[in-house]
Amino acid sequence: MTAVDPTLLADVRSRLSSGPDLPDDTALAQALRASGRLLGSEALADLTRAARAELTGAGPLQELLESPGVTDVLVNGPHDVWVDHGDGLRRAGTRFAGPSAVRALAVRMAALGGQRLDDASPVVDARLPDGTRLHAAVEPVAPHGAVIALRVLRQASLDLPALIRGGAAPAAWVPVLDGLVRGRANLLVTGGTGTGKTTLLAALVGLVGDDERIITVEEARELAPVHPHVVALAARRPNVEGVGEVTLSDLVRGALRMRPDRIVLGECRGAEVRELLLALNTGHDGGMATVHANAAEHVPARLEALAALAGMPRAAVAAQAAAALDVVLHLRRRAGVRYLAQIATVGAAPSGGLAVRPVATWDGTCADGPRYAAGWDDLVDRWVP
Incomplete structure (x- = not known):
């Protein structure tokens, strides 16, 4: 540049x-x-x-952020910049004049996100105007100088056929995914960071009939489904005076009053899980959301941890989730390839807790096709016309 x-x-x-x-x-x-x-x-x-880039962007990092396929840009020091294109971190050639230049950039980007970053407030988590997520720390939290982590926003607009062509799921699962959406199953898309949860969610939303009104709720606008009637709501962080915040919980509650046919929560990561479960338990079928989890079997523990932030006891979480959720779609990433690894059903466990049971698994390769377990035929019979 x-x-x-x-x-x-x-x-x-x-x-x-x-x-x-x-x-x-x-x-x-x-x-x-x-x-x-x-x-x-x-x-x-x-x-x-x-x-x-110097006045309203990321300065010397802007060119890296605009590079095709970049997911993360990390600055550990003036001569220690790393970039991830989705297949692992690689050192970049970008250099800063010195530690003060890194700190100045971090402070300026924090201000762009409506936050302050200084000795009295040495850590910041903010969204830049283009949706890029900023996390930065300065002295004394970062004793060797300012550090910056940028997560790039990529609007997810691929449809399901495009994902199948890219190897994200076996073609044999297309009728099932289509049936789940058109049958108004309540779906939870799970996976680790960078596994393509938002991309799959957008593709599933694109399967919804054109006569349905979809309300999406996100921290920042990432979902861009191919659908004619989508109303997008985005959360807002408090300003430097600590006022003006609009949380995901606020937006989910508000979405219920906007005549939705479907409510889609881009990422459930906190107390908003209570509002989501309540919405799906009060007649709003066909809802969808994403949650971070390491495996489909770990979803009950993850939901319990999130619901604890809302003051929900374990028994209430299990009862609400068992009644609200139908299917978990779990994604994994290996060697830069993102794929749908598990399809699991949700129900009550004999002990009274929540049970998430995988009924189909796939390792992401064409050589080894999907494997099925007890419960797959019941899922197909229920959701596939």
């Missing part, structure tokens, strides 16, 4: 100081022209991109 002369950058910043907080490319180009520099169209376009 073209480097911007500090003097020119300061001049552009002063010209934009009375304008919008996040100037667009047109405003940046006008400010660059007004600086008096003689710039051709190509040079102006390059400088506009560079100035945007």
Whole structure:
């Protein structure tokens, strides 16, 4: 990326100081022209991109964030930058002038996310205007200097046929997945970080009939399903004064009053699990959500941990989840390949707890097809027309 002369950058910043907080490319180009520099169209376009990165983006990291397929950009120090394209971390060639430059970038990005980062508040978790998730820490929490972790937002818009072609699931499971959605099963998509939960969720939402109204609730807009009637709601963090927060729990409760045919929670990661289970237990069939879990069998423990944040006792969680949820779809990632590894049914355990039983498994390879267990035929009979 073209480097911007500090003097020119300061001049552009002063010209934009009375304008919008996040100037667009047109405003940046006008400010660059007004600086008096003689710039051709190509040079102006390059400088506009560079100035945007320095003023409203991630500075020297912006080029990495915009690289195709990037999921994470990590800064451990001025000469220690790493990037992940979904197949593991690799060292990047990006360099900072020194520790103070890393800290300055972290502070500026935190401000873009409406948060503060300083000695009194040395850790920040924020969303940048483009949806990128920022986590950063400075001294004294990070004694060797500021560290930055950026998770890239990629809107998930692939449909199910595209995922099947990409090897995300065996073709034999397409009628089952389609039947689960059209039969209005309540689905939980699970998996670890980066396994493609949001991508599969968007593909499943795309199977919903065009005559249904879908309300999506997310921390930041990631779901972009191919569907004509989607209303997207996104949470809002409190500002630097600690006010203005709108939580996922608030949005799920609000979605119930917006005449939804389906409620889709992008990621259930806290107390909002109570509102989700209550919604699915009060006639809102066909709901979907994602949850972090290491295996389908671990979902009961994960739901208990999340529900504890809402003050729900274990017995109440098991009873609500057994009545609300029908099927768990668990994803895994291996060597950069994301695939649907387990289909599991949900029900009450003989002991009175929650039971999640895998009825179909797949290792992600064509050579070894899916394997089925007791309960698969019952699932097919119930959900596949």
